[in-house]
Amino acid sequence: MFSKSCEYAIKATIYIAEQAGFDKRVGLKEIAQAIDSPEAFTAKILQQLSKNRIVDSVKGPSGGFSMDKKNLEVLKLSQIVKAIDGDSVYKGCGLGFNECSEKKPCPVHYKFKTIRDELRNMLETTSVKDLSMNLNKGLAFLKK
């Protein structure tokens, strides 16, 4: 569904968001531990998230990653997915056509489109804040 990069990106963002709730800035090591991901690889992904203004980063001592609390409320899953995997997840053809279109639909088009649109809707309406709150309440986990 999502690439490994995107999975890490979502988990990292949710963790940073949770900590941002306590006005805490968190470092790479802490993030990698919290979401059980390879450190160096996670660093690359955080770079991308930072470039895409999804997270803020500060260098140096007591530096790390954080998020604007206000931005946090409007940030949706779709923005993370789009930043890392592009929009093929909820725009692409189920059978790999370059373009999904009604003009020349692949055999699964009509069956697939429905589900894909629901996925898009879910991603576009699910806010990172909601997810981080469930995490904070112990209703969800970032690693097993």
Place this chain on the structure above:
Amino acid sequence: MFSKSCEYAIKATIYIAEQAGFDKRVGLKEIAQAIDSPEAFTAKILQQLSKNRIVDSVKGPSGGFSMDKKNLEVLKLSQIVKAIDGDSVYKGCGLGFNECSEKKPCPVHYKFKTIRDELRNMLETTSVKDLSMNLNKGLAFLKK
């Protein structure tokens, strides 16, 4: 969503199914052309489909791939997907946990599960026959 292998597998099966409607047996070359896929790679996938009894294959002159017309009615997309990609597509966790479970749900679990279950339902109820009929009617295409 699906791997490239799986995409080819689905397209190939649908094409073989369509031709099976005319009691035609089709060769590798013809299939690869019809679905616009690399020949040698497609051969590997057809081997897997054959091993999984999804298609029948006959060697030698006037050999090729075919499908049992009766089996064709009960064959669902899910069987192809399972044979090629396993069941992670509609059983796996959206954020890559080894196991998707309510006991220790990932942050997107409840949002994701709904969609994933609809995908499973779609795959399990969509028959290859239906898809091949649309193809035959010119309502769907296997390549652009």
Place this chain on the structure above:
DNA sequence: AAATTAAAGGATAATTTTATCCCTTAACAT
């Protein structure tokens, strides 16, 4: 039976994705 045909299967290559290493840059602490 022999030749021909087409799938099966093994070995290998190219590409993409995932992951690591190490040096550079910027912020903070002293």
Place this chain on the structure above:
DNA sequence: ATGTTAAGGGATAAAATTATCCTTTAATTT
């Protein structure tokens, strides 16, 4: 100012996926 700290970024490496090549096996045709 200087040293320390942590992210940024370039270069590589490992692993998985996608793809090709070539030999073997089995069926048909002659």
